[in-house]
Amino acid sequence: MTLFIIVGAVGLVIVLISLVFGEIFDFLDGAVSATALGSAFTVFGAVGAIVLANGLPLWSAYVISAVIGVLVLVGVQLMIRSFKRSEDGTPSSPLGLYGVARSTISASFGEVSLDGPHEIETRLAFSDTRIETGSRIRVVELQGSRVKVEPASSGAAADTQP
Secondary structure, rough: HHHHHHHHHHHHHHHHHHHHHOOOOOOOOOEEEEEHHHHHHHHHHHHHHHHHHHHOHHHHHHHHHHHHHHHHHHHHHHHHHHHHHHHOOOOOOOOOEEEEEEOOOOOOOEEEEOOOOOOOEEEEEEEOOOOOOOOOEEEEEEEEEEEEEEEHHHHHHHOOOO
């Protein structure tokens, strides 16, 4: 039973280190993470100790612990991959979007609201020409968090109206 307790404790330490410091190591180019491995070791040790405490033979403790440990390893690794895929990627580009000038836009400052699906806040903007408040605009360039805009042509802006 001592072996199961030691393996479980080592697994718990690996999980705690992974939680505090992130994935400090992985095996097989990311196929097995430290979190998944630590979870599998922890479950292996716990299941082995439980099986032995219930009076089953030692060989059954190893078999049952190994099977459940591998299942936990695979399950945790699949969950980690699923979480990584669902993370937010790069933000969508506002290039080509139309919107409305919320303030007078000049070469140095201005503010616009864009019509894109991910555009819920106003953006800082600038333009080569002066654009009055309330005018339709189109984004032509992205510079950091600011957008360069130009007056929208009447035909193109009308095409984007619902």
